[in-house]
Amino acid sequence: MSEPVLEVRGLSVDYGYGDDAVHAVVDCDLTLRRGQVLGLAGESGSGKTTTAMAAIRLLRSPGVITAGQVLFHPRPGSPQGRARPVDLLEADEEELRSLRWSEISVVLQSALNALHPVIRIGAQFDDLLQAHRPSLSPGQRLERAAELLEMVGMSGDRLGCYPHQLSGGMRQRVMIAMALALEPQVMILDEPTTALDVVTQREILEELMGLRDRLGFAALFITHDLSLLVELADEIAVMYAGRLVERAPAASLFRAPRLPYTYGLLHCFPPMHGARSSMEGIPGSPPNLRELPSGCSFHPRCAWAMPICRQKTPRLRDLNGSGRAVACWLHSGEVAVPAELARAEL
Amino acid sequence: MRAAAATARPAVPAQVPVLEARELTRYFWLRQGRGLLPRRSPVHAVEGVSLRLCAGRVTALVGESGSGKTTVARLLARIIRPDSGQVLLDGRPAPSGRPRAYAAQVQMVFQDPFASLNPVHRIRHHLARPLQIHHLAKGNVDAAVEDLLRRVALEPPADFSAKFPDELSGGQRQRVAIARALAVQPRALIADEPVSMLDVSIRLGVLNLLAGLRERERLAILYVTHDLASARYLADTIVVMYAGQLVETAPSTSLTDSPQHPYTQLLVSAAPDPDRVRPPALRARGAPPSLLAPPSGCRFHPRCPHVMEICRSTPPPNVSVAPGHSAACWLHVAPAQRRVSGKPSVPKER
Numbered sequence: 001m002s003e004p005v006l007e008v009r010g011l012s013v014d015y016g017y018g019d020d021a022v023h024a025v026v027d028c029d030l031t032l033r034r035g036q037v038l039g040l041a042g043e044s045g046s047g048k049t050t051t052a053m054a055a056i057r058l059l060r061s062p063g064v065i066t067a068g069q070v071l072f073h074p075r076p077g078s079p080q081g082r083a084r085p086v087d088l089l090e091a092d093e094e095e096l097r098s099l100r101w102s103e104i105s106v107v108l109q110s111a112l113n114a115l116h117p118v119i120r121i122g123a124q125f126d127d128l129l130q131a132h133r134p135s136l137s138p139g140q141r142l143e144r145a146a147e148l149l150e151m152v153g154m155s156g157d158r159l160g161c162y163p164h165q166l167s168g169g170m171r172q173r174v175m176i177a178m179a180l181a182l183e184p185q186v187m188i189l190d191e192p193t194t195a196l197d198v199v200t201q202r203e204i205l206e207e208l209m210g211l212r213d214r215l216g217f218a219a220l221f222i223t224h225d226l227s228l229l230v231e232l233a234d235e236i237a238v239m240y241a242g243r244l245v246e247r248a249p250a251a252s253l254f255r256a257p258r259l260p261y262t263y264g265l266l267h268c269f270p271p272m273h274g275a276r277s278s279m280e281g282i283p284g285s286p287p288n289l290r291e292l293p294s295g296c297s298f299h300p301r302c303a304w305a306m307p308i309c310r311q312k313t314p315r316l317r318d319l320n321g322s323g324r325a326v327a328c329w330l331h332s333g334e335v336a337v338p339a340e341l342a343r344a345e346l
Numbered sequence: 347m348r349a350a351a352a353t354a355r356p357a358v359p360a361q362v363p364v365l366e367a368r369e370l371t372r373y374f375w376l377r378q379g380r381g382l383l384p385r386r387s388p389v390h391a392v393e394g395v396s397l398r399l400c401a402g403r404v405t406a407l408v409g410e411s412g413s414g415k416t417t418v419a420r421l422l423a424r425i426i427r428p429d430s431g432q433v434l435l436d437g438r439p440a441p442s443g444r445p446r447a448y449a450a451q452v453q454m455v456f457q458d459p460f461a462s463l464n465p466v467h468r469i470r471h472h473l474a475r476p477l478q479i480h481h482l483a484k485g486n487v488d489a490a491v492e493d494l495l496r497r498v499a500l501e502p503p504a505d506f507s508a509k510f511p512d513e514l515s516g517g518q519r520q521r522v523a524i525a526r527a528l529a530v531q532p533r534a535l536i537a538d539e540p541v542s543m544l545d546v547s548i549r550l551g552v553l554n555l556l557a558g559l560r561e562r563e564r565l566a567i568l569y570v571t572h573d574l575a576s577a578r579y580l581a582d583t584i585v586v587m588y589a590g591q592l593v594e595t596a597p598s599t600s601l602t603d604s605p606q607h608p609y610t611q612l613l614v615s616a617a618p619d620p621d622r623v624r625p626p627a628l629r630a631r632g633a634p635p636s637l638l639a640p641p642s643g644c645r646f647h648p649r650c651p652h653v654m655e656i657c658r659s660t661p662p663p664n665v666s667v668a669p670g671h672s673a674a675c676w677l678h679v680a681p682a683q684r685r686v687s688g689k690p691s692v693p694k695e696r
Contacts, residue, residue, distance in 0.1 A: 169633060197410040197411055198410070198613060199628070200633065202626070206628070227575075231618060231619070231620060264547065265546065265547060268547050268549065269618075269620075270576055271619075272574070272575050272578065272617055272619045272621075273621060276579060280554075281547055281548060281550030281551050283551075285545070286545055
């Protein structure tokens with residue numbers, strides 16, 4: 001296993017202050033390793049995007065980071081010459097500026113909102129390169145911009161277009177090309193293909209994975225589509241109501257989920273093959289973060305809920321030696337694990 | 347509630363369809379250019395679409411955004427008029443206008459339950475209005491409203507009927523929207539992307555509700571979606587649209603297991619599938635064409651990996667490849683019978 005490049009430790013985020021605060025993320029631990037794709041899955045409101053935005057300090061008011069550490073490990077022998085990890089939550093503006101985009105870049109869900117609507121694509125690339133690579137001449141910047149577009153499968157003459165002249169897929173490709181412009185080590189992809197059609201989605205994901213193999217960046221891929229993530233990610237972390245509830249290698253998570261919620265979520269995607277059978281989904285609906293159930297927030301929807309689930313919140317703990325972690329009382333060792341949640345790993 | 351999504355049913359419906367579309371065509375006219383004499387050109391939104399909705403069956407209409415799915419749904423609900431073609435209700439042409447009698451037979455459920463309910467009215471109001479307008483609540487409106495809520499599994503109904511839409515989750519709102527459609531006792535239900543705005547964990551609940559309505563109330567349901575996997579789960583028949591035209595119609599499992607049209611093959615290969623061992627090889631690239639100037643011949647030909655000379659010039663006929671399974675593709679026409687037809691007609695503005 002490669003060494004970590006971004007470590008999130010004990011991150012907690014509130015929206016608002018005092019008694020009215022909504023705990024959007026509670027005690028979240030994540031480790032992104034070099035060259036790895038880490039999938040962050042969960043339903044809307046589970047805190048996926050908040051976690052990622054807090055980790056790079058892009059959280060908007062009234063979001064407040066209340067606890068935690070986010071360690072970024074610079075490349076060994078990097079030009080910045082940092083040897084020690086940087087805590088992004090402690091870093092000053094100057095330090096953040098030097099890391100954002102050049103080391104950690106973000107691709108947002110809505111490319112139409114992320115691109116400036118009345119400035120040509122070429123000028124937007126030029127701005128970016130001028131700010132971060134002042135040594136390049138205008139000619140070199142243009143050349144680099146065209147090269148980046150070609151990298152994501154677009155022709156260089158699209159630099160003269162305005163965002164509205166491009167299709168949704170092309171706009172998202174432009175966003176990816178921009179995010180890659182400074183060869184970052186970490187890319188945060190927040191639902192990058194959710195608004196796109198399946199065929200375009202597949203094309204962009206293929207390109208993205210090809211680029212990952214070539215350039216070796218690590219990616220934090222946020223999506224609600226667990227079935228997509230299973231195909232794409234090396235490791236998957238599942239969030240529910242602001243907490244990280246299961247973390248496992250993608251294949252093991254799919255074949256042998258350990259958590260009732262993950263088990264239910266995997267059964268929310270009808271299969272494309274085989275006999276059709278009736279599926280149930282998960283009863284109830286995701287909780288309101290203002291009125292979280294006591295104990296484990298999933299217990300009202302859980303088929304295996306026990307008395308302790310209503311009283312105490314389970315913590316994420318490692319399952320012995322399997323490289324995975326789960327927050328569930330069923331795995332505390334005191335009760336027999338239901339057969340559905342105890343399938344053999346592969 | 348257990349849904350019988352998987353029960354085997356006969357491949358070909360024998361009865362007269364409740365609702366039928368025959369060669370529906372609809373253009374939207376766009377103004378292009380500026381000045382005194384702007385050009386007006388047609389967007390070929392829907393062309394020559396025929397489909398049948400039968401009692402007790404779900405038909406899924408699948409396609410990418412911009413393929414004309416919603417336009418077909420709105421044509422069937424008679425929210426908009428076709429430029430040519432007919433909508434038949436019980437085999438008879440639908441009346442002109444949108445009389446209440448038609449609305450009482452064909453109801454629609456919209457995509458966004460956050461927008462389709464009025465935020466200033468209680469749920470009771472939403473369900474009582476159609477009952478009053480159609481003179482259906484004889485005597486006790488409250489009892490009728492509670493019965494509707496029970497039919498969409500919102501229990502206890504008395505609690506829900508006093509709530510405002512913002513007190514409900516997305517899935518519950520969509521259930522209210524379905525209950526409102528059921529209020530007039532329709533025979534056909536047109537559901538336009540009813541679950542795409544909902545959280546993944548509650549989508550199946552709404553799909554199972556639709557499956558239950560098909561069984562219990564013998565509704566003819568059109569399920570419009572972009573998600574092939576959910577169409578396979580819920581529907582008996584899947585109809586695939588591309589760039590305003592139907593490309594393939596088949597029983598749902600045959601469509602996903604052995605797609606016959608190259609576009610359907612592309613859709614199936616691109617759909618997320620965790621069971622897949624290695625990433626799929628996409629057979630075609632590119633994006634759907636502009637409907638202002640659709641390609642000549644088959645509209646898929648610029649992206650098709652099997653494109654032939656005839657595909658560029660002549661639209662393909664609809665060919666039956668198996669019982670109940672047809673595809674509009676020249677590949678399924680014997681080479682000797684591939685004939686170039688006359689020029690396609692040019693739309694005229696009304």
